[in-house]
Amino acid sequence: MKTDAKILICYNSPVSIFTIYNGKPASAGSAPNDLSETGFSKEISKIKRSLTENFTEAKAFAVDGNIERLITAINNYSPDIIFNFVESVEGVSTYEYCVAGLYQLLEHNFTGNFAHCLGNCLNKERAKNILRAHGINTPASMTLSYPGKIAEKGFKLHYPVILKLLKEDASIGISEFSVVDNYKNLSKQAAFLQRTYKQDILIEEFIDGRELNVAILGNSALPISEIEFKTLPPGLPKIVTYDGKWMEDSVYYENTKPVCPAILNEKIKKRVEKTALLAFEAMGCRDYARVDFRLNSKGVPFVIEVNPNPDISIDSGFARAAAAAGKPYSELLHCIANFALSRKRNDSQNKAS
Numbered sequence: 001m002k003t004d005a006k007i008l009i010c011y012n013s014p015v016s017i018f019t020i021y022n023g024k025p026a027s028a029g030s031a032p033n034d035l036s037e038t039g040f041s042k043e044i045s046k047i048k049r050s051l052t053e054n055f056t057e058a059k060a061f062a063v064d065g066n067i068e069r070l071i072t073a074i075n076n077y078s079p080d081i082i083f084n085f086v087e088s089v090e091g092v093s094t095y096e097y098c099v100a101g102l103y104q105l106l107e108h109n110f111t112g113n114f115a116h117c118l119g120n121c122l123n124k125e126r127a128k129n130i131l132r133a134h135g136i137n138t139p140a141s142m143t144l145s146y147p148g149k150i151a152e153k154g155f156k157l158h159y160p161v162i163l164k165l166l167k168e169d170a171s172i173g174i175s176e177f178s179v180v181d182n183y184k185n186l187s188k189q190a191a192f193l194q195r196t197y198k199q200d201i202l203i204e205e206f207i208d209g210r211e212l213n214v215a216i217l218g219n220s221a222l223p224i225s226e227i228e229f230k231t232l233p234p235g236l237p238k239i240v241t242y243d244g245k246w247m248e249d250s251v252y253y254e255n256t257k258p259v260c261p262a263i264l265n266e267k268i269k270k271r272v273e274k275t276a277l278l279a280f281e282a283m284g285c286r287d288y289a290r291v292d293f294r295l296n297s298k299g300v301p302f303v304i305e306v307n308p309n310p311d312i313s314i315d316s317g318f319a320r321a322a323a324a325a326g327k328p329y330s331e332l333l334h335c336i337a338n339f340a341l342s343r344k345r346n347d348s349q350n351k352a353s
Helices: 035-041 044-051 067-077 093-105 115-122 124-133 183-197 242-246 251-255 266-282 317-324 329-352
Strands: 003-012 055-063 081-085 141-144 161-165 201-205 211-217 225-228 257-259 288-295 301-308
Touching: 003 044, 003 067, 003 329, 044 055, 044 081, 044 329, 055 067, 067 093, 081 093, 081 329, 093 115, 115 124, 115 301, 124 141, 124 266, 124 301, 161 183, 183 201, 211 266, 211 317, 211 329, 225 317, 242 251, 266 288, 266 301, 288 317, 317 329
Parallel strands: 003 055, 003 081
Antiparallel strands: 141 201, 161 201, 211 225, 211 288, 225 257, 288 301
16 A cells, blocks of 8 residues: 655756766776766656655656756645755755755755765765764875875875865766875876866775675665675776776776675674764764775775765665665665655654644
């Protein structure tokens, strides 16, 4: 029997704002479009279909820069909840949290994370400082402000290091050139990233170990996933690149395969799960998130990123972890929607009393 509820599915209308998305010069085979956005927009009809298996009504709305149009759509449709898939507005990632803030101002219940959580997690430096304040391991790092150069003298991080755009997700700007082991290559990649993306850069000590991620649903950790690099050609850094996530014909896509559940000894498994839940709480997450880790040579987990509202399309790592826990895709969406519906019911009861 279907739950009587109207769901407005909000997602970002796909727009490309950079000439290059995969963090390397055009001569090295660059991705011209943000495939992380265009790929997900194709999933919306499947998500709508899955939600209507359990709820009476679902409608999709593509969010763009016309915020008045979004407000009108919400007011006219008057949804019971908003299923929030917005990760940027017209390609600008830093507007993600603003949309969630708008839902909050309009006092509409929505799935996923609050505005402050989305904003804090997107800013990698701020996220790392919050994690450190809670005693959670995260690699040593520094931020290079745009525009700026790195002084070789006084550079205190230990090589190798990895360069990331400070306020982007979906591995935008991450390529095989992101991991460097000397000052010359560090300066070269930093200059390229600043020239291409005109943003601050996070420089982080690179942990050359196993890469794990933990999907968290509600307050529970789903089976741990691992990205395997066994077949990656020699000489390429063992990382998850933009190509590896979004370019099906790329070397990284073919040779960085997820395994879920990951094969771990019980001690490491429990430590990773505990740390993931601590990071989830420290960042103020709710409903669902993904915590990414690297293990050092001693098996110590380091949080490299906390991803609130991660990709939950049908072929995503999150959906794979849910399936490993016995939750088919429609049940995963139903569960996340019910988190928001429960909040709506509680709000109604509190107002009535």
